[in-house]
Amino acid sequence: MRYKQTEGSAQVMAAARRRRPRQDRLPPSPQRAPAAPGLRVFSIPLALTAALLLVSLVARVQESAILTGSFWAAAAGLLLWQTGLVLRLRTRRANRAFHVVLRPQHYLQATLHISVFAYWGYFWGPVYDHVWLLVGQLLFAYAFDMLLSWSRRERYGLGFGPFPIIFSTNLFLWFRDDWFYLQFLMIAVGFLGKEFVRWRREGRLTHIFNPSAFSLGLFSLILIATGTSDLTWGQDIASTLTLAPQIYLFLFLIGLVAMYAFSITLVAGSAAIVLFGLSALYSTLTGVPYFIDSEIPSAVFLGLHLLVTDPSTSPRTPVGKTLFGAGYGLGVFGLYSLLGAIGVPTFYDKLLCVPLLNLSVPWIDRLARTIKDRNLLARWTPDWTPTRANVVHMTVWGLFFGVMAGIGSTDSRHRGDSVPFWQQVCAEDRPQACSRLIQLETNYCNDNAGWACNELGGHYTAGVITPADQSLALTYFAQACELRFQAGCVNLLDPTPLSRAAPRPLDLRLLLREAGPNLLDMPEAELFDRACAHGWSFACRP
Template identity: 45%
Template sequence: MGQANNKTVLLPLAFALGLAGLAFLPAVHGNPKTFAAFLGVSAALSAWDALLFVSTRRGGRTLSVDVALKKQHYLQACVQGSLMAYWGYYWPPVYAFAPFILAQLVFAYAFDMLLVWSRRDVYTLGFAPFPVVVSINLFLWFKPDWFYLQFLIVALGLAAKELIRWNRDGRRTHIFNPSSFPLAVVSVFLLAAGKSDITWGQSIATTQFYPPNMYLVLFLLGMPGQFLFGVTTMTMSAVVSTYVFGRLYFAATGIYFFYDSYIPISVFLGMHLLFNDPATSPRTELGRIIYGSLYGLSAVWLYQLLGSAGMPTFYDKLLQVPLLNLSAKWIDRVAGQWFTLGRSLTARQRNLAYMSIWAVIFAGMSATQGVGDSHPGQWLPFWRQACEDGRAYACPYLADLETSFCDRGSGWACNEAGLLHIALSRSGEDLRRADPAGAAVPLRRGCELGFATACQNLNTLTSGTGSFARAQPTIEDLPIILRGSKGEIRERDPSALYALACHEGWPDTCGRSPLTANSLP
């Protein structure tokens, strides 16, 4: 359906004014820098539209709009929106961020129209900006003082889709996934500048595990796209390659490579809703298997590389996608010569066959704690045992866990973190804890929280006399130290807390009555 008249060029202006209107929402207006960013971007879009209006009048051009509601766009929008809603129910900042996502959508439509009409006369209006914007916001938000960079990410993605193209299978098409390309580019600059703290990237990667059964939710949300667009082999191979690596690593070391999971939830999300865009990935089935395996194994490599360099590891699912997009044609050329399985089936039959295989694999992984909410690596008992067994990296990671629980208000965890700090300073295993005097920080915090043993140990540390002591966690500590990688534990009933401790593997807690004791063994 087409539509053309002299006023069509003013359509981007309506979106620009809408963006200016959003600037007066309390969440935006309350921060002067964010308010200025909204108005400044709106003014820039309006100026661009004015220039376009003048140039079209002088050139005698007639701009038009074609409405095309493509299935892949509105399906992705529904899937991503559902995921956002579910995640936000368990992490309220997602809902609070909704006006900012709306602002990016308004900006995306205005920018996309202006960019296309600056190059040709017909703009295709549909849901295309939705999956770009929402996908970006599933992985990276800038904090309010830096929010103008969020508009830059969206603009970069849309510009890459429009301007960076190649010939593929006889037609011109975009090279890069319009969500992953700007995420990767901005990630490189953030890492180079050491400015990851101006984003909510780490919080996003952590809190996506808060909702119950998140792995299952992602698995189910991915299925419509897998059936309609045949991307199952990419997701399946990415998951399996990462999982197999994790199993082999555990067999060799006795600990988990990603510490609290075989596949972090944010990486699992990337395997379902980021890298597997059918337009920018291989077309052959073997090519897609190779492509998915490369994504999974590169996430492993990037996690190790970033962690070893002392950099945030949440970029491990973002940095590699543009390079994989560039390799898509080459992978297809290689893979197309060797793989013929399933070519006698129709596309839908192949999709169903691969989805069935993937469902069986996912069910097996879930049953063996390969994915799901009960991975033992998220809980203290596993790491306490691994540390006692002398597993490499186990004691430093245990110290990090105890420190985080100390920061959340567990006096017992503060005491344990202080004692482990002293032990690590003596062993030299953790260079961050080389000075035993640093143990005074968690011990003092524990003392302030009213944990008497921490006060005693702080006095022993500062005086140099006496011996260090341990004590059992109190019932007040349990909601904090039983938390794992999930969100806050709101349960306060002692019986329920002891049952949870039993589930997590705390010794001598199964069947324990809170009437007989007020601490864990």
């Protein structure tokens, strides 16, 4: 049954339709744009930054307000970077991700570095005191590396990469507590160099410099230019490795692991052979050691195993590796003299030449290809597999190290350990002998050997082997007197005539340590036998 629509009912229905809101005309409700799923990965650098802040609360970091502030400043910088990067990526609705990359050269090198820290630190306390600072640097390095990578690309390779960079850097240089913010800056510079300073090698874009060597070299130049080497532990690090007994043998053994795993034998071996050969040649010609108390300093021996041998930034052919290692030996040898001549601490010798060698890799590769193309070494190159060739190279290196150890050029007593030797060659006016004698006596005086302080006062009073300086002489006499060395007290009152005396047993325990730990527990009879072997005639039994 149909009902006829009247005019009134039509008007009512039309009004109802006008009152009913149309869904397509409703304004959209305000909603936040959903976060890109890939931005959840930023919880990782956030957690690392939080961990860095927690480390700043440990007692070791709280010892210094500036050190604590350095940790807070590093964390604040990371937080600001994360915030800015997340906001930028949200605006662009971009994702970020990571993938796990476990490379043997990273975790194996890190293991070797840890073994050095553990062994060395057992005999030199500041290494163990530095552990929490190492942890802080690792946390900072991981967060910094992630943010740097995600600022430039979508994916980050998560692995052990930062470990060898941090450990390698700290094996050679770290800043004192009041300047530790520069340590974080040095770490950041290393990663920035790895990311931005690149070239194409063998068809692949890769970083030019060993990251730790790049930052070490750059900061070494800055410290030298500004005369601020005392802001770091660099000199202490270079001189305390030998406090660990048989340190050369220890480094040789852990070096064999890296040599077998990464075929770096030719780099380390050729560097050592060149350096040893040049040092021996200098000693033969002049009658004095080139380095004070070794043919290859322990810190340099560490460097040729765990600094210059980065497989990613060194040549890959046998000839190239040999040239690269030989270049390191030549560089260290030359820089040691150059730095000493201009009055700069010589521990920089092993650090400055590595970036230059990294830059020379293309030239070395071209030279190696030329030698190969012309078959210049074909007659002396057996047709061995790379693994077999590396084992042979390791065998030769082991024999060479055995020769070094056998002639007393590693862990045994070196003639440069003897103060009477330097007194004799200084009297004979051998090259640099008197300056080395002053250097040795200064080191022993700083170790609180009263005899050495009195001798220094005598040198600066007489003005024969060093320019006269009466003020400095009185300072050394006063220090000798404070250490209860009687001749120093006499000279402090009147140095004319100069009063001298033989070293006391307490002094001998410092003078005879042969770059090792002090001989505090050595029986006195054995101590005097050792002094006699060093050339102290007063200690020899009739």
